[in-house]
Structure formats: structure tokens, C-alpha cells
Amino acid sequence: MGISLLALTHLPHGVARCATGSLVTMSADHESAVAAVAADSPTSSPAPRPPVRSAYGKETWKEISFLLSNLFTALAGFVYAVVTVLVGVSLSVTVIGLPLLALGLGGARWIGRSERARARALLGVHVAEPSRMPKRRGFFAWLWSSLKDPVAWRTQLYGLIRLPWGIVTFTVTLVSLLILWPVLPFIARGLANGDRGMVRGLLSPSDELERRIAELESDRGVVVDTAAADLRRIERDLHDGAQARLVALAMGLGLAKEKLLEDPEGAAAMVDEAHGEVKLALQELRDLARGIHPAVLTDRGLSAALSSVSARCTVPVKVSVDLAERPAEAIEGIAYFTVSELLQNVSKHARARSASVEVWRSEDRLMLQVRDDGVGGARLDGGTGLAGLTERLGAVDGLLVVDSPEGGPTTVTAELPWRSRPAS
Template structure:
């Protein structure tokens, strides 16, 4: 979506400037464009509604509404080129699987219906503007700049009123659709990472362990010493496999975060950083588990960047709450130069993840340092995650379900 603002023309005066000629060109083109739009609107709506009692009527109407969006896009481009009207493009309809969901989405599309309405009301206005502009060019040419400005302003209002996104809701829908794609892609990437880590790490060690124990079993009677050595080696493989599984589980959701919250979990993360890290968590209560997890992994990845790229001598992590926002800040005294698009830093990925939950991610890292990265997340109370009271208590619920045989 575009975020441009309108470019206001200079005040009209008794002279023919570039803006005046653009407005005159737009007004003269109103009639042919309005005629084409009117004929399209009448034909598609009349045919679609007239044949709605048949099987093909509604699909034809839906196709006509989809085409109306294209005509409106062309009108917005014409207004942008000649009148300086820069408005956001309405969000696209979400993709629907199946014919009937697609049909229903097209038939209830408010953007398309407003575009058709624009086609209906434009014809009389196009006739009027064409006639007045043509007469003014022949007879009233001294006041044409003022007349053209007035008519063009009416055109501007019509484009903004009927061809702009209806309200913030459409903008918000487009943002949520984009955020949903980010969440889906992130979840798929995390799943592939877990599968790869299991396949290359713990799974390979467990396969080798099974083979080693099988060989030790065969040698148990014939060569007890060799069998004992194989069992010792298998014992070492078990320890390594357990450590890899613990590391993998920590990467999914560390137990210390679940049991003790952000303060303890971030202290554990900072202890693994290659530079001294001071951790300060000022929270009177814990946020919702999902928000807490995002905060943990954000700080964890930022501290990994400090270890790998910053060449810092010290770092600090601060976490606090401001009204309905959870604030995070990671600072280091390194060389700076961190960017959201920096290769290999993962900053852009962090920004996308936070943006998907209405978060904000700000990087302040001039060359030479220091680097200050601030993130904020929406605060959700942990109480909303688990219902309270006797019926909602997890232990009571498990006991109740067990008594019911579930």
C-alpha cells in the first residue's frame, strides 16, 4: 500500500501554468472515461442481476465487480498523474480456496461496489465538466484557470470519497494478512530447523548408540572386555545425545522460562554470552506465555549477535513494562554498524516477528558504537492464558478429566 500524501497544486491565477493544463486535460478526459465506466457498470450489473436466477448470473456479476477494481485502479492512476491525488490502494481480497468462497468474497467486496457507484455517478459529471471546459477554452478563457481549479477540486473529492480505502479497517486487514504470512513462514522455518537438528544431531547419535549396543550384546559372552568398552562408549553417546536434546528443547522453549520467568531465563542466556552482560528485569508480574517467549527469543538472538559481531567489552539487557507495552532494550559498547538489513544479523527477521504481533523494533547503531536496540511488545496478562478458579485450575482440571476417564 502506498503511504504518499497529496501534492497540492499552487494557487490558481490569471495565467496558464503546468498545473492548469494538467487539470484541463483531466477535465476533457472525464467524458470518454466516464462514458466507458458508466457503460461497463450498467452492463455488468444489469447482466449479472438479470441472470441471477440462472447458474451463470452471480459468477458474471462477481467477474464484473473484479473488473471494476481494475477500472478504479486506472482512475486513481489518472488522478495521481494529472491532479496530484495520492491515495492508498485498497487492500487486495484474500485468496479463497474453492469457487463459492471466492464468489461470496467478490459479491460482498465494498471496494468493488464503490467503484461501480463511481462509474454510475461520473457520467453526468463528465458531461458537465467536458462542456464547461470546452466552452471556457473558446469563450471564457481568461477565467479558465479558476474554473478548472474548482472543477478539478470536485474531481479530487470524488476520487477520495469513492476510490479510497473505506477506513482504517481495510488497511488493518492488509497488515494482518501480511503479518499472518510472516507468522506462517516463521513457524515453518522453525519446524525445518528442529527437524534438521534432530536428524543431524540426536537422531544420528541414537542410531549409532543402537548399533554400538547391538555389537556389545554380540560380544558380551565371547569378549567381555570389548563389550564393556563398547558399553562405555555407548554411555558417552547417551550423554551427548541428552545434551543435544536439552539444547534443542532450550531452543524451542526453555524450562527455566516456564518455571521462573524472564529474569531467570535471561540471566541464563547472558551467562552464555562471550561478553559480560548486566541483566535488569523490572516486572511486577509475568506477561502472557506467548509474549514472554517472544521477548526471551528476541533478547537471546540479540545477545548472540553481540557475541558474534559487536566486538564489545560489555552489554546490558533491560526489561520493563510501560502501561500496556513490554519494553526490551539491549545495549553494547561494540563497534556499532548494526542494520535491519545487515547480512547475517537476523535483525530483519526479528523486526518481522515483532511486527507480526503489533510489536516495534528500533535499531540505533552508529558506526563506532554504541549499539542500542529497543523492542516493544503488546502486554497481555498471564491470567488470560489459563482460566482461574476451581474449574479452571490446571491440576483440578487434570484430576477431573482423569476421573472421567479422559
């Protein structure tokens, strides 16, 4: 429906009259666009007319509904914020004070989520949901993370300042409904814009730096836990394997030394046995070193290393590596151990007849994909190590996706950041 620019310039600020004579309201952006069009010379090409909305249309009544409900939601939010903060702070000298405050801040996140949903439904404000709190292992890690949660504290602040605003918006809107009907749409628009600003300012997600710091703190915990688990595994392998074998070897050589003069043949047999033990110990040490970082990966890259690890799989594995250059050593190592663990899962759990490994680069990501034609049913929480693998990849901004319907086939795709190898 067309709008006369001449008529627009003679109506009050923010108001327009359609050809039918009905009033419509315009946002500030639309007003600027109309003013710019009206200021153009008659010879300039006409700009697109901004969309308008009816003064008493659906959007206006949604805003009125939001403003009238402000009093009740603001009262509930104010009481919750005051009670949780005062109780938590006043009892902080006891063992229950800080945990109660942390729980109260957790509840504030839920209130913020409900307020964002209300603003989205009635005001058309689409604010992204903040990232979830990172999972912390241990009570004190959870407590500290909850107490310094900026999203929860901003929601509590939102609850505190909303009560006087809720009283004002409820009163003004109610009075306008009863005695200021002609200007009700413009009052509702102005008050609703104040609410929109509060929602965007206090209930929006943390800024990117804040979010990234939280993610890095979580990732650092995963890396530390993973490193500690690897050290325990290496210690266990050394203690139960090579160390025990070397102790037995020393005892055997000691006995052979004692028998050397009395029973040369028996001593020679014991030395022979000790020689075999030495070979086994060396093999175990090589296997252990390969588990830390295989030499073939360092010397020849992913293609040769993955071909080597696939040869130890219990099913035939087709390996395809399409990389024009090598990624950074750390990323290369993570990719190798990811494929190695996935192929171990194929050997232990898949009951497959064949498998395949594909590696390629997609822009700034290193892509890995392991497929098998087994029975399927693999899940991240299924006890096959996929959950731990997901955490390890997440520590370097990686991603693991599992597609494994019952009956198979199974496809596991991993993404890693591509970080170029430094020039030598």
C-alpha cells in the same frame, strides 16, 4: 478585516462583501457559522468571525485549473480502465488474461496516487495514502491478492465515471470564463466540491476493517512460514544430533552384548563409552527443548530467562528487567527469542566488548532494547537475521527499530503488544 453581519444577511447565499467592497466566497461551514451569529440576540457575546477568501483569489484559480484539467485526466483514466479491464477479462480464458488484469490493477493504484496528489495541490483535499499491497510469496498468492485489491478497483471505477463529469466541468468552466465571469467563483466552487466528494469517496484508503484484514492475511502467512521453518529446524537438529547419537549408541551396546562373554573387559569399555554417549544425547535433547521453550522462562519469567541466555553470550551482558507483572505466555516467548537472537548477533558479528539488555512496559507495549559497543553497521537486509525477526514481530503487531551507524554503537529496540497473562 471585519464583515458586517447586516450586510451578510442581505447578500446572495455563499457570498459576502468586505469593508473594501470586494466580494468573497464562504464554505458551507462558514455560512452556518455566520447564520448562527446573525440569529443571536444583540446582548449575546459575538462569536469569532469565520475566515473568508477572495472570490477571485488563489484558491479559486486553483479550482479552475483543476476543473479545466479534468477533461484530459478523465479521458486518460477512462481509456486505461476500459482497456485494462476488457483485455484482462476477455483473455481470462488464457494463461495471460488474469496476470494482465492484475498488472492493470497495479497500475490503477499509481493513477489513484497521482489523482490524490493533484487534488491535494489544487483542491486542498488531504486524503491519506492507502496502505501498500502486502508482499506475497509465490505467483498465485500475488495474483489473487492483486485481483481482490479494493483500492485498485475503486480507482478503476473512479476512472470510468470521471469521463462524463470531466466533460461537464471542462465545458461549464470554459464557458464561465468567457461569458459568465461575475458568477465564475461560485460555479467553480460548486463543481470543485463535486470533485472533492469523488476523491474522498473513491480514492480514500480502505476502511479500517478492510485494512486490518489485509494485514492479518499477510501476518498469517508469516506465522505459517515461521512455524514451518521452526519445524524443519527441529527435525534437522533431531536427525543430525540426538537421533544420530542414539543410533550409534544402539550399535555400540549391540557390539558390547556380543563381546560380553568373550571379552568382558572390552565389553565394559564399550558400555562405558555408551554411557558417555547417553549423557551427550540427553544434553542435546535438553538444548533442543530449551530452543523450543526454555523451562526457566515458564517457571521464573523473563528476568531469569534473559539472565540465563545472556550468560551464554561471548561478551559481558548487563540485564535489566522492570516488569510488575508477566505478559501473556506467547508474548513472553517472543520477547525471549528476540533477545536471544539479538545476543547471538552480538556474539557473531558485533566484535563488541560489552552489551546490555533492558526490558520494560510502556502503557500497552512491552519494550525490549539491546545495546552493544561493537563496530555497528547492522542493517535489516544485512543477512544477520534481523529481517526475519522483523517479520516475526510484525505478525503480532510488533515493531523492530535498528540504530547502528558504522563504527557503532548498535541499539536495537523492539516493541510488542502487552497482553496480560490470564488469571490462573
